[in-house]
Amino acid sequence: MAFAAIGRTGIGQIEALMGIVPGWGGTQYLVSRVGRNRALEVVLGADLHDAETAERYGWVNRAVPADELDDIVDRLARNIAALPDGVIVAAKRAIVPGDLAEGLLRGHDAWVGQVVSPAAERLIRGGLAHGAQTRDGERDLEGLLRGLAG
Template identity: 85%
Template sequence: MSLGDTPDALDEFAHDLPDGVNVFQALGELLRHQPQVTIIKLAGMARGGGAEFVASADMTFAAIGRAGIGQVEALMGIVPGGGGTQYLATRVGRNRALEAVLSADLYDAKTAERYGWVNRAVPADELDDIVDRLARNIAALPEGVIAAAKRAIPPEDLAEGLLRENDAWTGQIIRPAAAQLIRDGLAHGAQTPDGERDLEGLLRRLAG
């Protein structure tokens, strides 16, 4: 699929599914509604769809000095379309969700913790031990406790919000400016390791 075919490609990958969400949102919702507890160890950069995936999990622990998270879509002329607007708002509140989406900045582990985007920022060399110990402790709980907790603290119903997000996303991604920004980003190496290291800077230079 080429970026030049973006409007037509929407019929393939951004159509509404039976439950009213697009395929990217459906992935996040599948993770959010798992009967198991889902825990992410974030020791690198999670942007765009990666940040949405992180926010859809039950818990996230981020490595200080190594982890970064951000919604960069605005720099490509679009808004998050995989649940990001909704997951962010439930985690950090509307004001900070708007800041994260519209600033398109990369947030470090400590800031993400302060905002509530992740559970905790922890020293990088302790990340594995902290998360592994938590996972083992949860797995050792008496039968039925995990399921009971997830019933008592269910994921928020985001059906209406996901529909609004999908409408906003599809309304932007069909615009020629968005297709051009995405195409230019790839042409300038946004998908390469070097491009990833300063993705926000690269996209800002193109958007400017």
């Protein structure tokens, strides 16, 4: 489950701006949440999306006012904790994603094929040289990486 604070959340997949695709299952988890077409838009567009868009896409369960987020998540946690023994495990067994194993392998192969490319090396090194790993760099990561790619 995922929740986003309206006015404070920014979510995106910017790896394409570094010359790679999202790794470690990022592509498969994204497809399972938003579908193939939206996943292609998110990965190839490499934009930052607000909470409302993330909710509309199915990326997060709900977009909620920032001052209500803790209360909503706490209430959900209490509700889940109060369930009878075995219900949580049974629900997780019954509600399964698609063929995640195959998707993870395909995503990994795509990532490995890209991460060793000269373009990815140039973009990743350039990003680090320009502070992509710093707090300020992360605040405008899309802009920083677009500047390097252009």
